Amino acid sequence: AQSVTQPDIHITVSEGASLELRCNYSYGATPYLFWYVQSPGQGLQLLLKYFSGDTLVQGIKGFEAEFKRSQSSFNLRKPSVHWSDAAEYFCAVGASGNQFYFGTGTSLTVIP
Amino acid sequence: GAVVSQHPSWVICKSGTSVKIECRSLDFQATTMFWYRQFPKQSLMLMATSNEGSKATYEQGVEKDKFLINHASLTLSTLTVTSAHPEDSSFYICSAREQGRAKDTQYFGPGTRLTVL
Numbered sequence: 001a002q003s004v005t006q007p008d009i010h011i012t013v014s015e016g017a018s019l020e021l022r023c024n025y026s027y028g029a030t031p032y033l034f035w036y037v038q039s040p041g042q043g044l045q046l047l048l049k050y051f052s053g054d055t056l057v058q059g060i061k062g063f064e065a066e067f068k069r070s071q072s073s074f075n076l077r078k079p080s081v082h083w084s085d086a087a088e089y090f091c092a093v094g095a096s097g098n099q100f101y102f103g104t105g106t107s108l109t110v111i112p
Numbered sequence: 113g114a115v116v117s118q119h120p121s122w123v124i125c126k127s128g129t130s131v132k133i134e135c136r137s138l139d140f141q142a143t144t145m146f147w148y149r150q151f152p153k154q155s156l157m158l159m160a161t162s163n164e165g166s167k168a169t170y171e172q173g174v175e176k177d178k179f180l181i182n183h184a185s186l187t188l189s190t191l192t193v194t195s196a197h198p199e200d201s202s203f204y205i206c207s208a209r210e211q212g213r214a215k216d217t218q219y220f221g222p223g224t225r226l227t228v229l
Contacts (some may be wrong), residue, residue, distance in 0.1 A: 041225070043220040043221050043223045100146075104155045
């Protein structure tokens with residue numbers, strides 16, 4: 001069965017510190033992987049996506065993610081967090097023509 | 113590019129009335145749109161997949177007669193919550209799958225907050 005796990009419900013980091021949000025997936029086919037960010041009361045904004053090729057993908061706002069097939073993971077990273085990064089982050093997995101499966105989300109708090 | 117809008121952004125209605133929510137892809141054509149429901153501090157739950165020119169596909173447990181979906185054009189899908197009740201209060205988000213190069217990416221609308229009194 002397809003599923004996405006985000007083990008960390010809530011993470012708190014200091015501004016300027018590095019960040020890593022974890023995502024593990026279970027998917028029968030070759031997955032397409034996505035990270036979205038949601039600010040309170042807003043829709044989801046695409047941060048980055050992986051379809052194929054280089055397993056380290058760069059996204060907007062200084063985020064990057066690395067696909068590790070052996071670990072079924074697609075962790076999101078940022079070297080230096082800004083206060084404006086505080087939001088809810090969702091990992092999603094899908095495949096060509098199929099629906100997405102979302103993780104439960106990780107809430108990020110940034111301490112000044 | 114790849115902007116999706118929703119209207120209205122919020123709506124308050126009385127129990128028993130119907131509410132229509134529009135989802136538009138502004139700068140691309142979307143043969144497929146998705147409707148999600150999100151409860152506070154929870155993830156998105158897919159309600160239905162809307163395909164242009166055909167009937168929507170509903171997820172298990174979603175009442176198709178209560179949540180009417182119409183996808184009449186390549187840029188517009190509507191969700192109508194019929195005979196709304198307080199338990200239908202939620203945040204409804206649509207997304208659109210872009211045709212062409214990035215066809216497997218979903219772009220999300222800003223959401224619609226529905227409150228049923």
